[in-house]
Amino acid sequence: MTALTAPRNPLAAVAAAARVPIAFFRRDRLIETSYRAGLILRLGSSIVTVAVFFFISHSFGAAAASQIGQYGGDYFAFVLVGVAMTEFLGESVGGIGGGLRESQTTGTLELMLLSPSRLPVLLTSSALWLQASATLGAGTYLVAGALLGADFSHADLLTTASALVLAMIGFTGLGLLAGGVVIVIKRGNPVGWLIRGASIVLGGVFYPTEVLPPALQVLGAALPMTHALTVLRGSILLGKGIGDMLPSFLALLVLSVGYLVAGLLVCAAAIRYARTDGSLAQY
Protein backbone atom coordinates (compact mmCIF):
# COMPACT_ATOMS: atom_id res chain seq x y z
CA MET A 1 0.00 0.00 0.00
CA THR A 2 1.24 3.52 -0.80
CA ALA A 3 2.06 5.52 2.34
CA LEU A 4 0.24 8.86 2.14
CA THR A 5 2.01 10.65 4.97
CA ALA A 6 2.16 14.39 5.61
CA PRO A 7 5.32 16.02 4.22
CA ARG A 8 7.82 17.34 6.81
CA ASN A 9 9.27 20.20 4.72
CA PRO A 10 7.09 23.32 5.32
CA LEU A 11 7.14 24.26 1.64
CA ALA A 12 6.14 20.75 0.67
CA ALA A 13 3.40 20.88 3.31
CA VAL A 14 2.03 24.10 1.79
CA ALA A 15 2.18 22.56 -1.69
CA ALA A 16 0.36 19.45 -0.42
CA ALA A 17 -2.31 21.57 1.28
CA ALA A 18 -2.81 23.60 -1.91
CA ARG A 19 -3.16 20.49 -4.04
CA VAL A 20 -6.90 20.06 -3.51
CA PRO A 21 -7.81 23.74 -4.17
CA ILE A 22 -5.55 23.77 -7.23
CA ALA A 23 -7.16 20.55 -8.50
CA PHE A 24 -10.65 22.07 -8.18
CA PHE A 25 -9.55 25.29 -9.89
CA ARG A 26 -7.97 23.35 -12.75
CA ARG A 27 -10.99 21.08 -13.14
CA ASP A 28 -13.42 23.98 -13.33
CA ARG A 29 -11.18 26.04 -15.62
CA LEU A 30 -10.82 23.14 -18.04
CA ILE A 31 -14.56 22.48 -18.09
CA GLU A 32 -15.48 26.15 -18.43
CA THR A 33 -13.00 26.88 -21.20
CA SER A 34 -14.16 23.82 -23.12
CA TYR A 35 -17.39 25.76 -23.80
CA ARG A 36 -15.84 28.38 -26.08
CA ALA A 37 -19.11 29.65 -27.51
CA GLY A 38 -20.38 30.25 -23.97
CA LEU A 39 -17.33 32.36 -23.14
CA ILE A 40 -17.77 34.51 -26.24
CA LEU A 41 -21.50 34.97 -25.59
CA ARG A 42 -20.78 35.95 -22.00
CA LEU A 43 -18.27 38.55 -23.10
CA GLY A 44 -20.78 39.92 -25.61
CA SER A 45 -23.51 40.02 -23.00
CA SER A 46 -21.28 42.02 -20.62
CA ILE A 47 -20.50 44.57 -23.32
CA VAL A 48 -24.19 44.95 -24.18
CA THR A 49 -25.01 45.46 -20.48
CA VAL A 50 -22.36 48.16 -20.20
CA ALA A 51 -23.75 49.84 -23.32
CA VAL A 52 -27.28 49.84 -21.85
CA PHE A 53 -26.12 51.53 -18.66
CA PHE A 54 -24.01 53.97 -20.66
CA PHE A 55 -27.10 55.19 -22.52
CA ILE A 56 -29.28 55.18 -19.38
CA SER A 57 -26.65 57.29 -17.65
CA HIS A 58 -26.50 59.66 -20.56
CA SER A 59 -30.27 60.03 -20.57
CA PHE A 60 -31.01 60.19 -16.85
CA GLY A 61 -27.64 60.50 -15.12
CA ALA A 62 -28.02 64.17 -14.41
CA ALA A 63 -31.20 63.52 -12.41
CA ALA A 64 -29.39 60.94 -10.30
CA ALA A 65 -26.30 63.04 -9.70
CA SER A 66 -27.67 64.70 -6.54
CA GLN A 67 -28.53 61.31 -4.99
CA ILE A 68 -25.04 59.90 -5.51
CA GLY A 69 -23.04 63.00 -4.75
CA GLN A 70 -21.11 61.23 -1.99
CA TYR A 71 -19.79 58.78 -4.63
CA GLY A 72 -18.63 61.41 -7.06
CA GLY A 73 -21.90 62.07 -8.87
CA ASP A 74 -21.23 59.96 -12.01
CA TYR A 75 -24.13 57.45 -12.29
CA PHE A 76 -22.41 55.41 -15.04
CA ALA A 77 -19.35 54.69 -12.88
CA PHE A 78 -21.58 54.22 -9.81
CA VAL A 79 -23.81 51.61 -11.44
CA LEU A 80 -20.92 49.79 -13.13
CA VAL A 81 -19.36 49.04 -9.75
CA GLY A 82 -22.74 47.73 -8.58
CA VAL A 83 -23.25 45.57 -11.67
CA ALA A 84 -19.69 44.26 -11.47
CA MET A 85 -20.36 43.10 -7.91
CA THR A 86 -23.49 41.26 -8.98
CA GLU A 87 -21.14 39.09 -11.10
CA PHE A 88 -19.42 37.91 -7.93
CA LEU A 89 -22.69 37.36 -6.11
CA GLY A 90 -24.31 35.57 -9.06
CA GLU A 91 -21.36 33.25 -9.62
CA SER A 92 -21.21 32.39 -5.92
CA VAL A 93 -24.86 31.99 -5.13
CA GLY A 94 -25.88 30.39 -8.43
CA GLY A 95 -22.64 28.54 -9.15
CA ILE A 96 -22.09 26.84 -5.82
CA GLY A 97 -25.69 25.66 -5.51
CA GLY A 98 -25.81 24.57 -9.14
CA GLY A 99 -22.46 22.84 -8.87
CA LEU A 100 -23.47 20.92 -5.76
CA ARG A 101 -26.74 19.84 -7.33
CA GLU A 102 -25.00 18.75 -10.52
CA SER A 103 -22.45 16.73 -8.59
CA GLN A 104 -25.32 15.17 -6.64
CA THR A 105 -27.07 14.07 -9.82
CA THR A 106 -23.95 12.80 -11.58
CA GLY A 107 -22.57 10.99 -8.55
CA THR A 108 -19.34 12.97 -8.39
CA LEU A 109 -20.34 14.44 -5.01
CA GLU A 110 -20.14 10.95 -3.50
CA LEU A 111 -16.74 10.37 -5.04
CA MET A 112 -15.47 13.69 -3.68
CA LEU A 113 -16.80 12.96 -0.21
CA LEU A 114 -15.23 9.51 -0.35
CA SER A 115 -11.80 11.14 -0.33
CA PRO A 116 -9.97 11.84 2.91
CA SER A 117 -10.04 15.59 2.14
CA ARG A 118 -11.81 17.73 4.73
CA LEU A 119 -15.29 18.97 3.89
CA PRO A 120 -14.55 22.72 4.32
CA VAL A 121 -11.58 22.35 1.95
CA LEU A 122 -13.75 20.61 -0.65
CA LEU A 123 -16.54 23.18 -0.36
CA THR A 124 -14.42 26.32 -0.44
CA SER A 125 -12.20 24.90 -3.20
CA SER A 126 -15.25 24.40 -5.39
CA ALA A 127 -15.82 28.18 -5.30
CA LEU A 128 -12.32 29.21 -6.45
CA TRP A 129 -12.90 29.13 -10.19
CA LEU A 130 -16.26 30.82 -9.74
CA GLN A 131 -14.52 33.75 -8.10
CA ALA A 132 -11.85 33.88 -10.78
CA SER A 133 -14.53 33.75 -13.44
CA ALA A 134 -16.46 36.52 -11.70
CA THR A 135 -13.29 38.61 -11.53
CA LEU A 136 -12.95 38.29 -15.30
CA GLY A 137 -16.62 39.18 -15.77
CA ALA A 138 -16.43 42.16 -13.43
CA GLY A 139 -13.17 43.24 -15.06
CA THR A 140 -14.90 43.23 -18.44
CA TYR A 141 -17.58 45.60 -17.12
CA LEU A 142 -15.05 47.98 -15.64
CA VAL A 143 -12.69 47.97 -18.66
CA ALA A 144 -15.61 48.45 -21.07
CA GLY A 145 -16.93 51.20 -18.79
CA ALA A 146 -13.56 52.91 -18.68
CA LEU A 147 -13.39 52.83 -22.47
CA LEU A 148 -16.78 54.55 -22.54
CA GLY A 149 -15.63 57.27 -20.18
CA ALA A 150 -16.17 56.04 -16.62
CA ASP A 151 -13.45 57.49 -14.41
CA PHE A 152 -11.72 54.92 -12.21
CA SER A 153 -8.39 56.73 -12.14
CA HIS A 154 -8.58 57.56 -8.42
CA ALA A 155 -8.91 53.93 -7.35
CA ASP A 156 -7.13 52.85 -4.16
CA LEU A 157 -6.02 49.41 -5.32
CA LEU A 158 -5.11 47.99 -1.90
CA THR A 159 -8.48 48.89 -0.40
CA THR A 160 -10.28 47.68 -3.52
CA ALA A 161 -8.46 44.34 -3.46
CA SER A 162 -9.06 43.89 0.29
CA ALA A 163 -12.78 44.63 -0.02
CA LEU A 164 -13.05 42.33 -3.03
CA VAL A 165 -11.47 39.44 -1.16
CA LEU A 166 -13.81 39.98 1.78
CA ALA A 167 -16.81 40.21 -0.54
CA MET A 168 -15.77 36.98 -2.25
CA ILE A 169 -15.56 35.28 1.14
CA GLY A 170 -18.98 36.57 2.15
CA PHE A 171 -20.58 35.66 -1.18
CA THR A 172 -19.02 32.19 -0.99
CA GLY A 173 -20.65 31.83 2.43
CA LEU A 174 -24.00 32.88 1.00
CA GLY A 175 -23.47 30.45 -1.90
CA LEU A 176 -22.82 27.64 0.56
CA LEU A 177 -25.97 28.56 2.50
CA ALA A 178 -27.96 28.32 -0.72
CA GLY A 179 -26.11 25.15 -1.75
CA GLY A 180 -26.89 23.44 1.53
CA VAL A 181 -30.59 24.00 0.96
CA VAL A 182 -30.28 22.72 -2.63
CA ILE A 183 -28.72 19.47 -1.36
CA VAL A 184 -31.73 18.90 0.89
CA ILE A 185 -34.60 20.00 -1.35
CA LYS A 186 -32.91 18.81 -4.57
CA ARG A 187 -34.71 21.23 -6.83
CA GLY A 188 -34.16 24.83 -7.88
CA ASN A 189 -32.18 27.25 -5.80
CA PRO A 190 -34.80 29.22 -3.82
CA VAL A 191 -32.43 30.56 -1.19
CA GLY A 192 -30.01 31.59 -3.90
CA TRP A 193 -32.72 33.58 -5.66
CA LEU A 194 -33.78 35.15 -2.37
CA ILE A 195 -30.23 36.20 -1.51
CA ARG A 196 -29.64 37.53 -5.00
CA GLY A 197 -32.90 39.44 -5.09
CA ALA A 198 -32.43 40.87 -1.61
CA SER A 199 -28.85 41.90 -2.37
CA ILE A 200 -29.87 43.70 -5.55
CA VAL A 201 -32.87 45.46 -3.99
CA LEU A 202 -31.46 46.20 -0.55
CA GLY A 203 -27.71 46.28 -1.26
CA GLY A 204 -27.64 49.38 -3.43
CA VAL A 205 -26.59 47.90 -6.77
CA PHE A 206 -28.52 50.40 -8.92
CA TYR A 207 -29.18 53.16 -6.41
CA PRO A 208 -27.72 54.29 -3.08
CA THR A 209 -29.24 52.55 -0.06
CA GLU A 210 -30.07 55.94 1.41
CA VAL A 211 -33.13 56.13 -0.86
CA LEU A 212 -34.64 53.05 0.84
CA PRO A 213 -37.09 53.32 3.76
CA PRO A 214 -35.25 53.01 7.12
CA ALA A 215 -36.62 49.51 7.83
CA LEU A 216 -35.26 48.21 4.52
CA GLN A 217 -31.95 49.94 5.17
CA VAL A 218 -31.68 47.93 8.41
CA LEU A 219 -32.32 44.71 6.48
CA GLY A 220 -29.81 45.74 3.84
CA ALA A 221 -27.17 46.28 6.51
CA ALA A 222 -27.21 42.52 7.16
CA LEU A 223 -25.99 41.82 3.61
CA PRO A 224 -22.32 41.79 2.58
CA MET A 225 -23.28 43.42 -0.74
CA THR A 226 -24.31 46.67 1.00
CA HIS A 227 -20.98 47.17 2.76
CA ALA A 228 -18.92 45.80 -0.13
CA LEU A 229 -20.47 48.40 -2.46
CA THR A 230 -19.95 51.21 0.05
CA VAL A 231 -16.27 50.36 0.42
CA LEU A 232 -15.65 49.57 -3.25
CA ARG A 233 -17.36 52.72 -4.52
CA GLY A 234 -15.41 54.73 -2.00
CA SER A 235 -12.10 53.15 -3.01
CA ILE A 236 -12.63 52.89 -6.78
CA LEU A 237 -14.49 56.13 -7.44
CA LEU A 238 -13.07 58.40 -4.74
CA GLY A 239 -9.72 56.80 -3.85
CA LYS A 240 -10.63 56.37 -0.17
CA GLY A 241 -8.58 54.04 2.01
CA ILE A 242 -9.72 51.49 4.59
CA GLY A 243 -9.26 54.02 7.41
CA ASP A 244 -11.69 56.42 5.73
CA MET A 245 -14.43 53.76 5.68
CA LEU A 246 -13.57 51.71 8.74
CA PRO A 247 -17.14 51.03 9.97
CA SER A 248 -18.23 49.70 6.57
CA PHE A 249 -15.02 47.73 6.15
CA LEU A 250 -15.37 46.13 9.58
CA ALA A 251 -19.03 45.34 8.94
CA LEU A 252 -18.01 43.68 5.67
CA LEU A 253 -15.30 41.70 7.47
CA VAL A 254 -17.61 40.48 10.23
CA LEU A 255 -20.48 39.64 7.88
CA SER A 256 -18.24 37.86 5.38
CA VAL A 257 -16.56 35.66 7.95
CA GLY A 258 -19.88 35.07 9.67
CA TYR A 259 -21.65 34.03 6.46
CA LEU A 260 -18.74 31.79 5.46
CA VAL A 261 -18.88 29.97 8.80
CA ALA A 262 -22.68 29.76 8.61
CA GLY A 263 -22.51 28.50 5.02
CA LEU A 264 -20.00 25.80 5.92
CA LEU A 265 -22.11 24.71 8.89
CA VAL A 266 -25.30 24.59 6.84
CA CYS A 267 -23.59 22.64 4.06
CA ALA A 268 -22.07 20.20 6.56
CA ALA A 269 -25.51 19.70 8.10
CA ALA A 270 -27.08 19.23 4.66
CA ILE A 271 -24.47 16.66 3.67
CA ARG A 272 -24.99 14.86 6.96
CA TYR A 273 -28.72 14.86 6.21
CA ALA A 274 -28.04 13.47 2.73
CA ARG A 275 -25.76 10.83 4.26
CA THR A 276 -28.64 9.85 6.52
CA ASP A 277 -31.43 9.78 3.97
CA GLY A 278 -29.30 8.33 1.18
CA SER A 279 -29.53 11.26 -1.22
CA LEU A 280 -25.85 12.11 -1.65
CA ALA A 281 -26.25 10.75 -5.13
CA GLN A 282 -29.68 11.22 -6.57
CA TYR A 283 -30.45 10.85 -10.21
Place this chain on the structure above:
Amino acid sequence: MTFAIETAALSKRFRPLRSYRDLVAPWRRRERLAVDEVSLSIPPGQVFGLLGQNGAGKTTLIRMLTTLLIPTSGTAFVGGIDVSRDPRAVRAKIGLVSGDERSFYWRLTGRQNLEFFAALQHLPAAIAPGRIADLAERLAISEHLDRPFGHLSTGQRQKLAIARGLMSDPEILFMDEPTRSLDPISAVAIREFVADHIVGELGSTVVLATHSMPEAETLCRRLAFIQDGRIVAEGTVAELRRAIGYGIRCELRLAAATGTAGVDLAGLPGVLAVAPAKSPVAGEPLVVELTLAADDALAAILRALVTSGADVVGCETHDLSLEEIYVHTLAPGAAPTPSLISQAVAR
Protein backbone atom coordinates in the same frame (compact mmCIF):
# COMPACT_ATOMS: atom_id res chain seq x y z
CA MET B 1 -8.10 -13.24 13.37
CA THR B 2 -8.26 -9.61 12.27
CA PHE B 3 -10.97 -9.07 9.70
CA ALA B 4 -10.84 -6.52 6.91
CA ILE B 5 -14.51 -5.81 7.52
CA GLU B 6 -16.65 -6.67 10.51
CA THR B 7 -20.23 -5.65 11.03
CA ALA B 8 -22.59 -6.43 13.88
CA ALA B 9 -26.35 -6.00 13.56
CA LEU B 10 -25.81 -3.24 11.01
CA SER B 11 -29.13 -1.74 9.95
CA LYS B 12 -30.38 1.09 7.80
CA ARG B 13 -33.89 2.48 7.83
CA PHE B 14 -34.89 5.21 5.39
CA ARG B 15 -37.57 7.76 6.08
CA PRO B 16 -37.76 9.48 2.70
CA LEU B 17 -39.24 12.94 2.26
CA ARG B 18 -42.09 12.58 -0.22
CA SER B 19 -43.52 16.07 -0.04
CA TYR B 20 -43.19 19.32 1.87
CA ARG B 21 -45.94 18.03 4.20
CA ASP B 22 -43.43 15.47 5.47
CA LEU B 23 -41.25 18.34 6.66
CA VAL B 24 -44.13 19.80 8.66
CA ALA B 25 -45.33 16.46 10.01
CA PRO B 26 -42.24 14.21 10.16
CA TRP B 27 -44.13 11.53 12.13
CA ARG B 28 -46.14 10.80 9.00
CA ARG B 29 -43.04 9.78 7.05
CA ARG B 30 -43.08 6.09 6.22
CA GLU B 31 -40.08 4.02 7.16
CA ARG B 32 -38.36 1.54 4.89
CA LEU B 33 -35.92 -1.04 6.16
CA ALA B 34 -33.11 -1.36 3.61
CA VAL B 35 -30.52 -3.31 5.59
CA ASP B 36 -31.61 -5.45 8.51
CA GLU B 37 -29.13 -6.42 11.24
CA VAL B 38 -26.34 -7.57 8.95
CA SER B 39 -23.43 -9.24 10.72
CA LEU B 40 -20.46 -10.10 8.54
CA SER B 41 -16.80 -10.91 9.05
CA ILE B 42 -14.70 -10.65 5.91
CA PRO B 43 -11.11 -11.86 6.09
CA PRO B 44 -8.42 -9.77 4.38
CA GLY B 45 -6.89 -10.48 0.99
CA GLN B 46 -9.84 -12.14 -0.71
CA VAL B 47 -12.87 -11.31 -2.80
CA PHE B 48 -16.15 -11.39 -0.92
CA GLY B 49 -19.31 -11.45 -3.02
CA LEU B 50 -22.65 -9.82 -2.26
CA LEU B 51 -25.48 -11.26 -4.31
CA GLY B 52 -29.11 -10.34 -4.25
CA GLN B 53 -31.95 -9.08 -6.34
CA ASN B 54 -32.35 -5.41 -7.27
CA GLY B 55 -33.27 -3.47 -4.15
CA ALA B 56 -32.12 -6.25 -1.83
CA GLY B 57 -29.76 -3.92 0.04
CA LYS B 58 -26.34 -4.64 -1.51
CA THR B 59 -25.61 -1.06 -2.52
CA THR B 60 -26.98 0.31 0.75
CA LEU B 61 -24.66 -2.00 2.66
CA ILE B 62 -21.68 -0.92 0.56
CA ARG B 63 -22.58 2.75 1.01
CA MET B 64 -22.62 2.32 4.77
CA LEU B 65 -19.26 0.55 4.72
CA THR B 66 -17.78 3.32 2.55
CA THR B 67 -19.10 6.05 4.93
CA LEU B 68 -21.43 7.47 2.28
CA LEU B 69 -24.45 6.52 4.35
CA ILE B 70 -24.88 6.78 8.10
CA PRO B 71 -26.14 3.52 9.64
CA THR B 72 -29.30 3.64 11.73
CA SER B 73 -27.98 1.10 14.21
CA GLY B 74 -25.31 -1.53 14.64
CA THR B 75 -21.58 -1.26 14.15
CA ALA B 76 -19.22 -1.59 11.23
CA PHE B 77 -15.44 -1.71 11.28
CA VAL B 78 -13.56 -1.28 8.02
CA GLY B 79 -9.82 -1.85 8.19
CA GLY B 80 -10.26 -2.00 11.97
CA ILE B 81 -11.82 1.49 12.11
CA ASP B 82 -15.36 2.27 13.19
CA VAL B 83 -17.15 3.86 10.21
CA SER B 84 -19.35 5.95 12.49
CA ARG B 85 -16.61 7.26 14.76
CA ASP B 86 -13.80 8.00 12.31
CA PRO B 87 -15.13 8.04 8.75
CA ARG B 88 -12.17 10.07 7.46
CA ALA B 89 -9.71 7.43 8.58
CA VAL B 90 -11.85 4.78 6.90
CA ARG B 91 -11.81 6.77 3.66
CA ALA B 92 -8.01 6.75 3.65
CA LYS B 93 -8.10 2.94 3.49
CA ILE B 94 -10.77 2.29 0.90
CA GLY B 95 -11.57 2.68 -2.77
CA LEU B 96 -14.90 2.46 -4.55
CA VAL B 97 -15.65 1.33 -8.07
CA SER B 98 -19.21 1.81 -9.14
CA GLY B 99 -20.86 0.57 -12.29
CA ASP B 100 -22.22 4.07 -12.84
CA GLU B 101 -20.20 5.69 -15.57
CA ARG B 102 -21.68 9.15 -15.01
CA SER B 103 -19.56 9.91 -11.96
CA PHE B 104 -16.82 11.46 -14.08
CA TYR B 105 -16.40 14.84 -15.73
CA TRP B 106 -17.32 14.18 -19.32
CA ARG B 107 -15.65 17.30 -20.75
CA LEU B 108 -12.31 16.31 -19.22
CA THR B 109 -10.01 13.63 -20.54
CA GLY B 110 -9.52 10.37 -18.70
CA ARG B 111 -6.14 11.56 -17.47
CA GLN B 112 -7.51 14.91 -16.24
CA ASN B 113 -10.25 13.07 -14.36
CA LEU B 114 -7.75 10.73 -12.71
CA GLU B 115 -5.45 13.65 -11.84
CA PHE B 116 -8.34 15.43 -10.13
CA PHE B 117 -9.36 12.43 -8.05
CA ALA B 118 -5.69 11.65 -7.27
CA ALA B 119 -5.35 15.13 -5.73
CA LEU B 120 -8.49 14.59 -3.66
CA GLN B 121 -7.00 11.32 -2.44
CA HIS B 122 -3.91 13.31 -1.31
CA LEU B 123 -1.70 11.37 -3.65
CA PRO B 124 1.53 13.43 -3.86
CA ALA B 125 1.98 15.34 -7.11
CA ALA B 126 5.30 13.57 -7.67
CA ILE B 127 3.64 10.16 -7.51
CA ALA B 128 0.30 10.70 -9.25
CA PRO B 129 1.42 10.79 -12.92
CA GLY B 130 3.39 7.55 -12.56
CA ARG B 131 0.53 5.86 -10.74
CA ILE B 132 -1.94 6.91 -13.43
CA ALA B 133 0.38 5.66 -16.18
CA ASP B 134 0.95 2.36 -14.38
CA LEU B 135 -2.76 1.71 -13.80
CA ALA B 136 -3.61 2.72 -17.36
CA GLU B 137 -1.04 0.32 -18.73
CA ARG B 138 -2.25 -2.56 -16.57
CA LEU B 139 -5.84 -1.87 -17.62
CA ALA B 140 -4.84 -1.44 -21.27
CA ILE B 141 -6.27 2.08 -21.59
CA SER B 142 -3.02 4.06 -21.99
CA GLU B 143 -3.85 5.11 -25.54
CA HIS B 144 -7.29 6.38 -24.50
CA LEU B 145 -6.21 8.45 -21.48
CA ASP B 146 -6.04 11.74 -23.35
CA ARG B 147 -9.43 11.45 -25.00
CA PRO B 148 -12.43 13.24 -23.45
CA PHE B 149 -14.27 10.90 -21.08
CA GLY B 150 -17.47 11.36 -23.08
CA HIS B 151 -15.78 9.91 -26.18
CA LEU B 152 -14.75 6.66 -24.48
CA SER B 153 -16.53 3.33 -24.78
CA THR B 154 -18.41 1.85 -21.83
CA GLY B 155 -15.60 -0.64 -21.22
CA GLN B 156 -12.94 2.08 -21.27
CA ARG B 157 -14.99 4.19 -18.85
CA GLN B 158 -15.35 1.25 -16.52
CA LYS B 159 -11.62 0.65 -16.60
CA LEU B 160 -11.10 4.31 -15.70
CA ALA B 161 -13.48 3.83 -12.76
CA ILE B 162 -11.34 0.92 -11.60
CA ALA B 163 -8.18 2.99 -12.00
CA ARG B 164 -9.80 5.74 -9.92
CA GLY B 165 -10.76 3.25 -7.22
CA LEU B 166 -7.19 1.98 -7.05
CA MET B 167 -5.53 5.39 -7.18
CA SER B 168 -4.67 5.48 -3.48
CA ASP B 169 -3.71 1.80 -3.40
CA PRO B 170 -6.56 0.98 -1.01
CA GLU B 171 -6.48 -1.84 1.51
CA ILE B 172 -10.12 -2.53 0.76
CA LEU B 173 -11.82 -2.01 -2.57
CA PHE B 174 -15.60 -1.95 -2.93
CA MET B 175 -16.88 -2.81 -6.38
CA ASP B 176 -20.57 -2.28 -7.07
CA GLU B 177 -21.51 -4.10 -10.27
CA PRO B 178 -18.21 -3.27 -11.98
CA THR B 179 -18.99 -5.25 -15.14
CA ARG B 180 -22.57 -4.08 -15.55
CA SER B 181 -23.31 -3.38 -19.22
CA LEU B 182 -19.91 -4.63 -20.37
CA ASP B 183 -19.44 -7.04 -23.24
CA PRO B 184 -18.20 -10.53 -22.22
CA ILE B 185 -14.61 -9.93 -23.35
CA SER B 186 -14.29 -6.70 -21.38
CA ALA B 187 -15.96 -8.34 -18.37
CA VAL B 188 -13.48 -11.23 -18.45
CA ALA B 189 -10.57 -8.78 -18.70
CA ILE B 190 -11.80 -6.93 -15.63
CA ARG B 191 -12.29 -10.17 -13.69
CA GLU B 192 -8.75 -11.21 -14.52
CA PHE B 193 -7.46 -7.83 -13.39
CA VAL B 194 -9.28 -8.15 -10.07
CA ALA B 195 -7.99 -11.68 -9.46
CA ASP B 196 -4.44 -11.21 -10.71
CA HIS B 197 -3.58 -7.64 -9.78
CA ILE B 198 -5.90 -6.33 -7.08
CA VAL B 199 -6.02 -9.48 -4.97
CA GLY B 200 -3.04 -11.40 -6.31
CA GLU B 201 -0.38 -8.66 -6.43
CA LEU B 202 -1.71 -5.92 -4.16
CA GLY B 203 -3.26 -8.25 -1.61
CA SER B 204 -6.29 -5.99 -1.27
CA THR B 205 -9.63 -7.15 0.04
CA VAL B 206 -12.44 -6.78 -2.48
CA VAL B 207 -16.13 -6.56 -1.69
CA LEU B 208 -17.97 -7.27 -4.90
CA ALA B 209 -21.69 -6.68 -5.39
CA THR B 210 -22.80 -8.30 -8.59
CA HIS B 211 -25.65 -9.90 -10.48
CA SER B 212 -23.23 -11.90 -12.59
CA MET B 213 -23.08 -15.45 -11.30
CA PRO B 214 -20.06 -16.44 -13.43
CA GLU B 215 -18.25 -13.41 -12.03
CA ALA B 216 -19.11 -14.29 -8.46
CA GLU B 217 -18.27 -17.96 -8.95
CA THR B 218 -14.93 -17.13 -10.59
CA LEU B 219 -13.76 -14.44 -8.20
CA CYS B 220 -15.30 -14.86 -4.79
CA ARG B 221 -13.87 -17.05 -2.10
CA ARG B 222 -16.90 -16.40 0.08
CA LEU B 223 -20.35 -15.07 -0.75
CA ALA B 224 -23.40 -13.73 0.98
CA PHE B 225 -26.92 -13.80 -0.41
CA ILE B 226 -28.90 -10.76 0.65
CA GLN B 227 -32.66 -10.50 0.46
CA ASP B 228 -34.90 -7.78 1.85
CA GLY B 229 -31.89 -6.36 3.64
CA ARG B 230 -30.98 -9.57 5.47
CA ILE B 231 -28.13 -11.97 4.87
CA VAL B 232 -29.96 -15.22 4.17
CA ALA B 233 -26.91 -17.37 3.44
CA GLU B 234 -23.15 -16.96 3.64
CA GLY B 235 -20.17 -19.14 2.90
CA THR B 236 -18.12 -20.67 0.12
CA VAL B 237 -19.96 -22.01 -2.93
CA ALA B 238 -19.53 -25.55 -1.55
CA GLU B 239 -20.91 -24.50 1.83
CA LEU B 240 -23.87 -22.78 0.23
CA ARG B 241 -24.55 -25.83 -1.91
CA ARG B 242 -24.51 -28.07 1.16
CA ALA B 243 -26.69 -25.63 3.09
CA ILE B 244 -29.61 -25.93 0.70
CA GLY B 245 -29.43 -29.75 0.69
CA TYR B 246 -29.38 -30.05 -3.09
CA GLY B 247 -26.12 -31.57 -4.13
CA ILE B 248 -26.32 -33.03 -7.60
CA ARG B 249 -28.07 -32.52 -10.87
CA CYS B 250 -28.43 -35.65 -12.97
CA GLU B 251 -29.36 -35.93 -16.61
CA LEU B 252 -30.55 -39.38 -17.65
CA ARG B 253 -30.90 -40.42 -21.26
CA LEU B 254 -33.34 -43.25 -21.75
CA ALA B 255 -34.13 -45.13 -24.94
CA ALA B 256 -37.25 -43.65 -26.47
CA ALA B 257 -38.78 -47.08 -26.81
CA THR B 258 -38.69 -47.88 -23.09
CA GLY B 259 -38.84 -44.45 -21.48
CA THR B 260 -38.79 -44.78 -17.68
CA ALA B 261 -40.55 -48.12 -17.97
CA GLY B 262 -43.17 -46.91 -15.55
CA VAL B 263 -40.76 -46.07 -12.73
CA ASP B 264 -41.98 -43.17 -10.56
CA LEU B 265 -38.67 -41.33 -10.39
CA ALA B 266 -40.02 -38.61 -8.09
CA GLY B 267 -40.91 -41.25 -5.50
CA LEU B 268 -37.43 -42.78 -5.30
CA PRO B 269 -35.31 -42.06 -2.21
CA GLY B 270 -32.92 -39.13 -2.61
CA VAL B 271 -34.78 -37.66 -5.59
CA LEU B 272 -35.78 -34.13 -4.79
CA ALA B 273 -37.18 -33.02 -8.10
CA VAL B 274 -37.85 -34.26 -11.58
CA ALA B 275 -38.09 -31.86 -14.48
CA PRO B 276 -40.74 -32.75 -17.03
CA ALA B 277 -39.23 -35.10 -19.60
CA LYS B 278 -38.49 -33.51 -22.91
CA SER B 279 -40.44 -35.00 -25.80
CA PRO B 280 -38.07 -37.21 -27.74
CA VAL B 281 -37.40 -36.45 -31.36
CA ALA B 282 -38.00 -39.60 -33.39
CA GLY B 283 -35.13 -41.97 -32.79
CA GLU B 284 -33.52 -39.72 -30.14
CA PRO B 285 -33.32 -40.71 -26.44
CA LEU B 286 -35.71 -39.29 -23.84
CA VAL B 287 -33.92 -36.81 -21.54
CA VAL B 288 -34.95 -36.65 -17.87
CA GLU B 289 -33.42 -34.16 -15.44
CA LEU B 290 -33.30 -35.05 -11.77
CA THR B 291 -32.18 -33.13 -8.74
CA LEU B 292 -30.66 -35.41 -6.12
CA ALA B 293 -29.83 -34.83 -2.47
CA ALA B 294 -26.52 -36.64 -2.90
CA ASP B 295 -24.74 -38.78 -5.45
CA ASP B 296 -25.40 -42.00 -3.47
CA ALA B 297 -29.04 -41.86 -4.65
CA LEU B 298 -27.93 -42.45 -8.21
CA ALA B 299 -27.19 -46.19 -7.86
CA ALA B 300 -30.71 -46.93 -6.56
CA ILE B 301 -32.27 -44.95 -9.40
CA LEU B 302 -30.30 -46.73 -12.08
CA ARG B 303 -31.05 -50.11 -10.45
CA ALA B 304 -34.79 -49.36 -10.38
CA LEU B 305 -34.82 -48.29 -14.01
CA VAL B 306 -32.82 -51.26 -15.30
CA THR B 307 -34.85 -53.73 -13.21
CA SER B 308 -38.06 -52.31 -14.69
CA GLY B 309 -36.76 -52.74 -18.22
CA ALA B 310 -35.71 -49.20 -19.08
CA ASP B 311 -32.70 -48.84 -21.34
CA VAL B 312 -30.40 -46.23 -19.80
CA VAL B 313 -28.27 -44.98 -22.67
CA GLY B 314 -26.57 -42.12 -20.85
CA CYS B 315 -26.13 -40.49 -17.47
CA GLU B 316 -24.38 -37.22 -16.59
CA THR B 317 -24.12 -35.58 -13.20
CA HIS B 318 -22.89 -32.18 -12.19
CA ASP B 319 -22.90 -29.97 -9.13
CA LEU B 320 -25.53 -27.28 -8.82
CA SER B 321 -24.25 -24.00 -10.25
CA LEU B 322 -24.10 -20.87 -8.15
CA GLU B 323 -27.04 -19.55 -10.11
CA GLU B 324 -29.12 -22.57 -9.14
CA ILE B 325 -28.07 -22.29 -5.51
CA TYR B 326 -28.90 -18.58 -5.58
CA VAL B 327 -32.35 -19.09 -7.06
CA HIS B 328 -33.20 -21.86 -4.63
CA THR B 329 -31.93 -19.89 -1.64
CA LEU B 330 -33.86 -16.78 -2.55
CA ALA B 331 -36.97 -18.70 -3.67
CA PRO B 332 -37.14 -21.39 -0.95
CA GLY B 333 -39.63 -24.24 -1.03
CA ALA B 334 -38.97 -25.17 -4.59
CA ALA B 335 -36.37 -27.46 -6.03
CA PRO B 336 -33.80 -25.80 -8.24
CA THR B 337 -34.93 -27.23 -11.54
CA PRO B 338 -34.17 -25.48 -14.81
CA SER B 339 -37.83 -24.59 -15.22
CA LEU B 340 -37.87 -22.98 -11.78
CA ILE B 341 -34.80 -20.98 -12.66
CA SER B 342 -36.33 -19.68 -15.84
CA GLN B 343 -39.49 -18.74 -13.94
CA ALA B 344 -37.45 -16.91 -11.32
CA VAL B 345 -35.44 -15.07 -13.94
CA ALA B 346 -38.64 -14.10 -15.74
CA ARG B 347 -40.08 -12.73 -12.48
